[in-house]
Amino acid sequence: MTFGAALGELRSAQKTARGVSLYSRHINRPAGRILAAAACRAGLTPNQVTLVSAAFSFSAVAAVAVFPPSWPLAVAVWAGLVVGFAFDSADGQLARLRRVSSPAGEWLDHVVDCAKITALHAAVLVSFYRFFDLPGPGWLLLPLGFQLAAVLIFCGGLLTDKLKPKPAAGAPAPPSPLRAVALLPVDYGVFCLVFLTLGSERVFLGAYTVLAAVHGLFLAAFMAKWFRELSAIRPA
16 A cells, blocks of 8 residues: 555545544554554554664653653753654554554553553653652652652543443544634643753743643543543443
């Protein structure tokens, strides 16, 4: 399949945009579509694309922990995380394009995602301890709280999606523009943008703190919503 043919088929085989933020819908998915078409042309498998995603993401994570904050580091970390995120979208798109989706591939994708989220906040904690002039030692708890909220949102959303009954066949409900904007603060791509401020310890600490607080609020709202929806399901 040529690159153009693969790209055309991918455009018509996208997942629903319902419940997806503006960043993922208009930036990450289109970037992943291009990478998926290129991977198809190069003969890569979806699992290989997942590993490419992991290589970019974990290289950026390691850089956060190893090197002191600077503006060149900020750009490099952001680029590694963003490219890794785009490849994370590409693996699923490639699987659908080749019609080789499998439970094992989905498992690998989610394991890498969970490891990436956990490791990135752990790297921030290491960077805080090694390089930052924090107002007090209690600030070292911030990445742990952010990590907990991020992992619970990720895993809770996956479990809810798996446990809820599949909607009846038919035309999907149109995506809500307001919801797409409201979900931006918990989009991983928006979180990646925070690392562009890594050249300034004060700015990064402020941006990271604000986003951590927002994740905490979203976590409370999501947990209440998901529990209510699952409680309404009647046993067969």
